[in-house]
Amino acid sequence: MRAVGDAFAAKVVGQLNLRESLLIGLLTGGHVLIESVPGLAKTTAARVIAAAIDGEFQRIQCTPDLLPSDIIGTQIYESATNRFVTQLGPVHANIVLLDEINRSSAKTQSAMLEAMEERQTTIAGQVYPLPEPFLVIATQNPVDQEGTYPLSEAQTDRFMIKDLLEYPSVDEEVEVMARIDAGIYDADHHSAPVVGLADVRRAQQVVRHVHLDRVLVQYASRLVEVTRRPDKFLPQQIARFVSYGASPRATIALCQAARARAVLAGRGHVLPEDVAAVTHRVLRHRLILGFEAASADVTADRVVDAVLQAVRVP
Structure with a gap:
């Protein structure tokens, strides 16, 4: 591509x-x-x-x-x-x-x-x-x-x-x-x-077979899990703005997007940085923030920054 x-x-x-x-x-x-x-x-x-x-x-x-x-x-x-x-x-x-x-x-x-x-x-x-x-x-x-x-x-x-x-x-x-x-x-x-x-159809088949280690699937799932339980994982000054977290579609999207990014980089395997690089794009529209977030100038991207910091990179 x-x-x-x-x-x-x-x-x-x-x-x-x-x-x-x-x-x-x-x-x-x-x-x-x-x-x-x-x-x-x-x-x-x-x-x-x-x-x-x-x-x-x-x-x-x-x-x-x-x-x-x-x-x-x-x-x-x-x-x-x-x-x-x-x-x-x-x-x-x-x-x-x-x-x-x-x-x-x-x-x-x-x-x-x-x-x-x-x-x-x-x-x-x-x-x-x-x-x-x-x-x-x-x-x-x-x-x-x-x-x-x-x-x-x-x-x-x-x-x-x-x-x-x-x-x-x-x-x-x-x-x-x-x-x-x-x-x-x-x-x-x-x-x-x-x-x-x-x-393009052949390239799509290649993406589906890119190696994604189970550890990285768990990493993606933990990132999404943090958005669902912000009080447990995020600082209180950020967690209070999150009303609802991301759905399972987010974990699927993180894994698929990471695979595609690996292919674009010429690799047959996914690295942790592939998952991290697409996290903002996958999560920013799936987070539902409370009305106080707008008044405090807290954006979804700022919450995603905190999510990435809360999960240890494998």
């Missing part, structure tokens, strides 16, 4: 954490939730990944009036043949970008999340499997909350990873301008695929 990472770097300046998160999602079949202000190349990143693997890309702009049928598809009456014809929705693609997912209604969000979980859609009683590989990249804008429908904690748990994007540095912005002047982002500038869909 190094070639896909190189294709990403050729179009997207910086955002190394995002590149790793998207590749981990692609290798594991997990979905990625991205939170950032507008203009930080989220759409560009999704398009680049799709082009690099020769996959189909669809972008869905979420709005309050978006219906589930706009996503999964519907049946349309065809007068010429006097019958109903199934029209598949944009979710039937390899890479799907859900832009500002929190602007769609809860009903539409549920339809999309069901498709993500089941990897199929049902239209008029007929089941239509989604293509493989299948990766959903959903974005949220943390600044403008007017007219939004925030994802519930149970829904965000369906995402394997949540990434937070930061503003680029001055040097990175200068490089962006240089690439714009060079025509890298012009509509007629197309990048050739570097791998095929079959290659």
Whole structure:
């Protein structure tokens, strides 16, 4: 998958954490939730990944009036043949970008999340499997909350990873301008695929067979256990802000993401630092903090820092 990472770097300046998160999602079949202000190349990143693997890309702009049928598809009456014809929705693609997912209604969000979980859609009683590989990249804008429908904690748990994007540095912005002047982002500038869909599917099989020692599985499980019993493991000044910890999906996600990270590093085995490196991305959206956390300026990342310090590294 190094070639896909190189294709990403050729179009997207910086955002190394995002590149790793998207590749981990692609290798594991997990979905990625991205939170950032507008203009930080989220759409560009999704398009680049799709082009690099020769996959189909669809972008869905979420709005309050978006219906589930706009996503999964519907049946349309065809007068010429006097019958109903199934029209598949944009979710039937390899890479799907859900832009500002929190602007769609809860009903539409549920339809999309069901498709993500089941990897199929049902239209008029007929089941239509989604293509493989299948990766959903959903974005949220943390600044403008007017007219939004925030994802519930149970829904965000369906995402394997949540990434937070930061503003680029001055040097990175200068490089962006240089690439714009060079025509890298012009509509007629197309990048050739570097791998095929079959290659991605083979890489996913490789990830499943990466050696993960039982000790590291216990390490991941202990990290999640700390979030469930903060009073027992965390300092009181941090533990009091945690209302609910992470579900078993978090332990599964930690192990899968660590395996994918090992493959990206060219290793056939997982190291403790692989688990630690993905812990923030796997846990930050699974922790439910009390209302006092916001007033005390305590973020989920700060709690995860304490979690990592509370568990001995094997």
